[in-house]
Amino acid sequence: MPGPLLRPLPILFLTRPEAASARFAEQCGDSGLRFDTVISPLFRIEATGPLPDASAAGGLIFTSANGVAVWLAQGGRRDLPVYTVGDATARAAEAAGMRAHSAGGAADDLIDWLIAHTPDLPLMHLHGRHTRGDVAERLTKAGLTCGSAVIYDQPAQPLSAEARAALLGTTPVIVPVFSPRTGELLAQERAQAPLLVAAMSEAVVNALGPLHKRDLKVAARPESEAMREVVSDLLKRALAGDY
Structure with missing residues (x-):
């Protein structure tokens, strides 16, 4: 008999500048949760x-x-x-x-x-x-x-081919959004993957506007640690298939 189908790892989709995104991904990895990472900054400084x-x-x-x-x-x-x-x-x-x-x-x-x-x-x-x-x-x-x-x-820059493929795929994508500027740029992208979004603040929620998303949670405090808490919760849900 064939074994159970393996569910693909969720994707942590990071759009801040490269160094900040890499640092956040490393911190999220300290939780022991498994995920794939896609980094594609939406703007540069x-x-x-x-x-x-x-x-x-x-x-x-x-x-x-x-x-x-x-x-x-x-x-x-x-x-x-x-x-x-x-x-x-x-x-x-x-x-x-x-x-x-x-x-x-x-x-x-x-x-x-x-x-x-x-x-x-x-x-x-x-x-x-x-x-x-x-x-x-x-x-x-x-x-x-x-x-x-x-x-x-903070001039905008296009998403990478890997990032666009993630947004158009079927694997759950966890998207931390730290600023209204990022939210505005992300809202312009076409997405059909199940997006689980972590927003830094209500201002970010408003900026995301019509972005296709499966779920949206706002951090308890507008700081990186609180964002990691929300991302960890969304990763656990994605790993359990609860999306």
Whole structure:
């Protein structure tokens, strides 16, 4: 008699820049769950030119680790205090010797914290061309001195042939989506595979719009660890055939 059919391993489909995707895949693998990995970044990070003059700034705001990386690569100052939305961005700044405070949440949490503590120093929000939250504008309206500058762009790039094949196949695909920018780009892709999507936030859910998906779960907190928890749950379901 023929043996039982072997179910193919689920695919962990990662669309962040290569280094961040590889790191997340490795962390997910630490759980002991088995899966295949497809990495195909939907955008790349490009510095937009010389850094803005930060001589008058008393503190820097970063809402992405990409901003920290570009700031440091371009020779930005490391002696200023840093305020970040999430822990991963704070860790990136601290690894370079900068003093960082993380709001441990979303842009709203950082804005609320800064308003409550009212730093007596001018701030500058350094971000990508595609950003949300109106951080500098909202802080300025609240009475704080805060400027804003674009220091990098996130131009879109096409999915690889392997990634497109995964989206059009029959194997379950687990898709962590970390930003509205990624959600918007992913929503433009044709998909017919059973997609199990992990969204970083409600803003990401809104950006995904009409994307074909079998299931969608939002992380309990907008941070990498919470995303891994959701991805692990979705991987377990896929491995059990519960999709």
